[in-house]
Amino acid sequence: xxxxDYYLCLTIYIVTxxxxxxxxxxxxxxxxxxxxxxxxxxxxxxLNLIISDLLFLIFLPFKMQEVANNxxxxxxxxxxxxxGFVFYMTxxxxxxxxxxxxxxxxxxxxxxIQHSLRRRPIYAVFASIFIWVxxxxxxxxxxxxxxxxxxxxxPPSRNVCYEGFTDAQLEILLPVRLxxxxxxxxxxxxxxxxxxxxxxxxxxxxxxxxRRRKLRAIGLALGTLLVFVLCFGxxxxxxxxxxxxxxxxxxxxxxxLLSTFNACLDPIIFYFTSAxxxxxxGAMVRSIWSRCWxxxxxxxxxxEPPETEKNSLPKPQGLTNAL
Numbered sequence: 395x396x397x398x399d400y401y402l403c404l405t406i407y408i409v410t411x412x413x414x415x416x417x418x419x420x421x422x423x424x425x426x427x428x429x430x431x432x433x434x435x436x437x438x439x440x441l442n443l444i445i446s447d448l449l450f451l452i453f454l455p456f457k458m459q460e461v462a463n464n465x466x467x468x469x470x471x472x473x474x475x476x477x478g479f480v481f482y483m484t485x486x487x488x489x490x491x492x493x494x495x496x497x498x499x500x501x502x503x504x505x506x507i508q509h510s511l512r513r514r515p516i517y518a519v520f521a522s523i524f525i526w527v528x529x530x531x532x533x534x535x536x537x538x539x540x541x542x543x544x545x546x547x548x549p550p551s552r553n554v555c556y557e558g559f560t561d562a563q564l565e566i567l568l569p570v571r572l573x574x575x576x577x578x579x580x581x582x583x584x585x586x587x588x589x590x591x592x593x594x595x596x597x598x599x600x601x602x603x604x605r606r607r608k609l610r611a612i613g614l615a616l617g618t619l620l621v622f623v624l625c626f627g628x629x630x631x632x633x634x635x636x637x638x639x640x641x642x643x644x645x646x647x648x649x650x651l652l653s654t655f656n657a658c659l660d661p662i663i664f665y666f667t668s669a670x671x672x673x674x675x676g677a678m679v680r681s682i683w684s685r686c687w688x689x690x691x692x693x694x695x696x697x698e699p700p701e702t703e704k705n706s707l708p709k710p711q712g713l714t715n716a717l
Contacts, residue, residue, distance in 0.1 A: 403651060410654050418661060421444050439491055439495050446488060447488070447657045447660050453484075475541070491522075499615070568636055574633060590619055617663070
């Protein structure tokens with residue numbers, strides 16, 4: 395049985411939940427309004443990525459409870475395969491939706507005219523449905539294997555979740571994990587790398603785009619690739635190691651922590667990718683800033699001549715715009 399470090403794992407899970415849940419709720423509210431008014435393919439893809447992250451965060455407390463009980467599962471066992479299925483399925487959903495966003499951005503730069511003429515929101519809807527169905531079918535193994543007991547003599551363990559497998563279960567699970575690594579991680583990583591490397595190459599040569607905007611787009615592309623590799627790479631490497639050694643590596647749960655942390659890094663991608671998210675967040679900051687400064691402005695305006703009152707009121711707004 396794996397032993398995830400109590401303080402390390404619980405701290406990362408709690409920080410991910412506290413920071414990721416409100417950030418994804420804000421992004422969901424913003425993009426759902428944007429898609430309802432004027433749907434764009436990239437907004438539809440990002441909205442599905444947000445829904446995937448929110449599902450992940452909703453089931454994250456089950457992992458917290460498991461760590462708090464020293465990796466012992468002491469609640470109803472049917473929640474173990476269910477939470478594991480949703481937990482792992484949403485991880486691989488993220489790889490596919492991040493890849494789909496990279497393809498959308500690459501096509502918009504490499505073939506701007508052709509892509510704008512053929513760009514339809516319905517294509518993004520079909521792509522999203524395909525990703526959800528594809529991930530659900532592949533990750534159904536997480537739900538099935540804990541109940542798989544062909545011998546009928548040795549029941550699967552009920553005090554650990556998604557661990558302590560029999561030899562018969564491992565014969566099915568380990569090859570499937572290797573297939574998940576290849577199909578749901580390596581192939582999307584290659585596509586994402588191709589799209590963003592060429593996206594950066596083409597964008598750096600365009601003369602009609604401002605330097606600041608160009609650097610932000612390039613930084614977003616590099617940041618997405620970095621998140622892709624760091625968050626999902628170690629966990630998928632554990633699949634390969636497990637297939638070779640015929641057992642789950644002891645550091646598998648620690649590698650899973652990086653995949654967990656992705657849920658609070660995705661909102662950063664939403665911020666730089668979607669203008670609607672940036673505008674909503676900016677409006678919230680301005681609203682909070684004005685509430686903090688209004689009493690001070692009103693107090694100072696009572697002490698100043700009427701002529702200076704008009705000049706003093708716009709200052710907080712100017713400061714908020716600078717932020």
